Amino acid sequence: MxxxxxxxxxxxxxxxxxxxxxxxxxxxxxxxxxxxxxxxxxxxxxxxxxxxxxxxxxxxxxxxxxxxxxxxxxxxxxxxxxxxxxxxxxxxxxxxxxxxxxxxxxxxxxxxxxxxxxxxxxxxxxxxxxxxxxxxxxxxxxxxxxxxxxxxxxxxxxxxxxxxxxxxxxxxxxxxxxxxxxxxxxxxxxxxxxxxxxxxxxxxxxxxxxxxxxxxxxxxxxxxxxxxxxxxxxxxxxxxxxxxTGREPVPSTPQERLTMALRHLQLFTELSGERVALREMRKHLAWYAKGLPNAAQFRDMINRIEEKEELTHAMGNFFDRRAA
Ligand SMILES: Cc1cc2nc3c(=O)[nH]c(=O)nc-3n(C[C@H](O)[C@H](O)[C@H](O)COP(=O)(O)O)c2cc1C
Incomplete structure (x- = not known):
């Protein structure tokens, strides 16, 4: 196929x-x-x-x-x-x-x-x-x-x-x-x-x-x-x-989601600078978090974050905890 x-x-x-x-x-x-x-x-x-x-x-x-x-x-x-x-x-x-x-x-x-x-x-x-x-x-x-x-x-x-x-x-x-x-x-x-x-x-x-x-x-x-x-x-x-190709797909883990989301943030920062990346990544991060427990709280929290370091930290906390 x-x-x-x-x-x-x-x-x-x-x-x-x-x-x-x-x-x-x-x-x-x-x-x-x-x-x-x-x-x-x-x-x-x-x-x-x-x-x-x-x-x-x-x-x-x-x-x-x-x-x-x-x-x-x-x-x-x-x-x-x-x-x-x-x-x-x-x-x-x-x-x-x-x-x-x-x-x-x-x-x-x-x-x-x-x-x-x-x-x-x-x-x-x-x-x-x-x-x-x-x-x-x-x-x-x-x-x-x-x-x-x-x-x-x-x-x-x-x-x-x-x-x-x-x-x-x-x-x-x-x-x-x-x-x-x-x-x-x-x-x-x-x-x-x-x-x-x-x-x-x-x-x-x-x-x-x-x-x-x-x-x-x-x-x-x-x-x-x-x-x-x-x-x-x-x-x-x-x-x-x-x-x-006839294989059963392996679903993504929270750890994988974190790795991808961090990479997405990095690419966005390189393309458009930190300010735009932070703003634009809010919607993408909400999508990366979708379906995981407490995704709504995570979304609310990241909407208030203005620093990349703080955002990276919050992402690590959110996805790592779900991986545990
Ligand atoms: C936010 C958003 C923006 C879109 N922008 C375009 C666009 O610029 N050009 C286009 O041809 N279709 C656009 N579409 C339509 C999509 O390409 C696609 O045809 C549509 O979402 C149906 O697929 P889906 O039900 O799998 O999402 C857009 C859809 C969404 C949700």
């Missing part, structure tokens, strides 16, 4: 992918996922308008490192010419480009980007065509099932993507109006797999290694994206790879 996946000219070592997540899938998180076995990692979605305006903050989102490969860059925008310009600007930064056609957030859809494109097939086609002609990198799109559950457009948009030269398509089978509610309908991933020839990547409700295996089996999809299930849990990649 572990198989490499080929997206255009890009051959990935395996078919497990860290999903794009705004505000989260930065360099430290991608390193953690790669160390646990992710075959491909994505940046968060990057505004092409920000890129063409040479916004410093936007370019920050492209920060990477030689070991951070293969890297997928996800772009969003609503205007074909600007999307193409964005694609040219990021050419040297990654190994694959993805167009976001699934983001449900109001600010994004109000600008005509993200999942708003799911109800505008002509515009979606024009965007894909423009980007396709602006880059030689492998090109993919990431979509939801449609704007509304009653108006599914994913098969049409995927067909367009294939015709316009996309190399793969990722489906998160919820509609825009659903946001994150209800269950992701994996039968739609199966339907998509049966309707296109390019690789199909499934996304949605992958919280355990068992979910990865189940999605591959139930839908026949070529690859699986891990999103919320990877938060504070990069082992999900390792566990899924173990399961896919």
């Amino acid at each position: 572990t198989k490499s996946i080929t997206i255009g000219p890009l051959r990935l070592p395996n078919n497990l992918i860290l999903a794009p997540m705004a505000g989260l899938t930065n360099l430290p998180m991608r390193f953690m996922a790669r160390e646990c076995g992710a075959g491909l990692c994505f940046t968060e979605m990057i505004s092409v308008n920000g890129l063409v305006r040479e916004g410093k903050k936007t370019f920050e989102l492209l920060r990477s490192a030689p070991k951070d490969r293969p890297l997928g860059i996800q772009l969003f925008g609503d205007e074909p010419g600007i999307m193409a310009e964005g694609a040219r600007l990021v050419a040297g930064y990654g190994d694959l480009l993805d167009i976001n056609m699934g983001c449900p957030v109001r600010k994004v859809v109000d600008s005509g980007a993200g999942s708003a494109l799911l109800r505008e097939p002509h515009k979606a086609a024009a965007i894909i065509r423009a980007v396709r002609s602006a880059t030689s990198l492998p090109l993919t799109i990431k979509i939801r099932t449609g704007w509304k559950a009653e108006e599914p457009s994913f098969l049409e948009i995927a067909r367009i993507a294939e015709e316009e030269g996309c190399d793969a398509v990722t489906l998160h089978p919820r509609s825009r109006t659903q946001m994150f509610e209800g269950k992701a309908d994996w039968s739609k991933i199966k339907a998509l797999k049966e309707s296109v020839k390019i690789p199909v990547i499934g996304s949605g409700d992958i919280f355990t290694a068992r979910d990865v295996v189940a999605m591959l089996e139930e839908t026949g999809c070529d690859g699986v994206m891990i999103a919320r299930g990877g938060l504070g849990n990069p082992w999900i990649f390792r566990e899924a790879l173990e399961m896919m």
Whole structure:
């Protein structure tokens, strides 16, 4: 079941992918996922308008490192010419480009980007065509099932993507109006797999290694994206790879969680400095602690800590005590 996946000219070592997540899938998180076995990692979605305006903050989102490969860059925008310009600007930064056609957030859809494109097939086609002609990198799109559950457009948009030269398509089978509610309908991933020839990547409700295996089996999809299930849990990649080769996954110990969380903190500090690292790591540490006794108290405590040394000490105390 572990198989490499080929997206255009890009051959990935395996078919497990860290999903794009705004505000989260930065360099430290991608390193953690790669160390646990992710075959491909994505940046968060990057505004092409920000890129063409040479916004410093936007370019920050492209920060990477030689070991951070293969890297997928996800772009969003609503205007074909600007999307193409964005694609040219990021050419040297990654190994694959993805167009976001699934983001449900109001600010994004109000600008005509993200999942708003799911109800505008002509515009979606024009965007894909423009980007396709602006880059030689492998090109993919990431979509939801449609704007509304009653108006599914994913098969049409995927067909367009294939015709316009996309190399793969990722489906998160919820509609825009659903946001994150209800269950992701994996039968739609199966339907998509049966309707296109390019690789199909499934996304949605992958919280355990068992979910990865189940999605591959139930839908026949070529690859699986891990999103919320990877938060504070990069082992999900390792566990899924173990399961896919027929082995029973070994769950992470509190000691291992501590080692990983400390490494995450260190990587964040190197990337962004102590102040930002401390603030940003609060949410990650809450995820690393999830499910362990007194995790809520730990979360409250670290939210008040302003010094790295104090934080490291509190982490040691918390995880070591649970290891004992
Ligand atoms: C906090 C957060 C940020 C996200 N940001 C993006 C994004 O930038 N681009 C994107 O295509 N999807 C984004 N997603 C959607 C995920 O990539 C994924 O498709 C979705 O969470 C479903 O997978 P899951 O149920 O396994 O989490 C985001 C999801 C979350 C929870």
